Amino acid sequence: MKTYNTHASLSISGKVILVTGAYGLIGQTIASAFLEQGAFVILADIDKSKQNMLESEISKKFPASHFLFQTLDIADKESCQQTMIAIIQKFGRLDVLINNAGLDAKFDQESSGKVNHSRFENYPIDLLRKAVEINLTGTILITQYACKQMIKQQSGNIINVASTYSIVSPNQNLYDFRDGNQNFKPVDYVASKSFVPNFTRYLATFYAREGIRCNAIVPHGIYNNHEEPFLQNFARLSPLGRMCDREELIGPFTFLASDASGYMTGSLLTVDGGWTAW
Secondary structure (H helix, E strand, C coil), X not given: CCCCCCCHHHCCCCCEEEEECCCCHHHHHHHHHHHHCCCEEXXXXXXXXXXXXXXXXXXXXXXXXHEEEEECCXXXXXXXXXXXXXXXHHHCCCCXXXXXXXXXXXXXXXXXXXXXXXXXXXXCHHHHHHHHHHHHHHHHHHHHHHXXXXXXXXXXXEEEECCHHHCCCCCXXXXXXXXXXXXXXXXXXXXXXXXXXXXXXXXXXXHHHHCEEEEEEEECCECCCCCHHHHHHXXXXXXXXXXXXXXXXXXXXXXXXXXXXXXXXXXXXXXXCCHHHC
């Protein structure tokens, strides 16, 4: 088999990358992958319970000069400001912001019991407000602070994490496990994530002449110890017939974080196994 060299433009070595929601499934995966590729990574999350374990694991693999852990509430101005101050103090700049933090009603074994299964007409408005506060307002807030720094540098790269439910409606049949209790993907997630594609276009066109790019990843259905009824439904409804392996997100995120995507801005990179193709 012929061996191909990786093009230099795909390198993210030396880039300073802030990953919000860094202690979750996607966040941990891409943060570790970025460090392995020589990037300087800020792992920021509001969930303090996971920080010590992750920091211990990361410290065994990478020098302390290459990473920074930050407790970050993206919906709080002071928290966002303090995170940016810490980043600049340690690394002197911010090259890439990955807006990964957010609330989501997941159906893996760990999270399914926390989902509110109310139909739309009965769904609690307080849960909608909470999702909007984090997924929409919080995403805008941390991006404002990042953009202030990127304007000073005259360069920057923003990667928003959207969802298939940012561009299509949930197929509620996915959540029918034929046990007599119909589950639903709730409206709060759909409402609060649907703004991401147009927010991406807004930032892309607003800052295009100031050296700042903005694109979005559109993932869907990442395997995380889901139960068999869910897996069977997903396989039936997905063109590729399976959920995404978390490792399959590393390439797309690396591409958008690298200079290889230098002529891309305002784009959605869909990584959904064909879910939105039919």
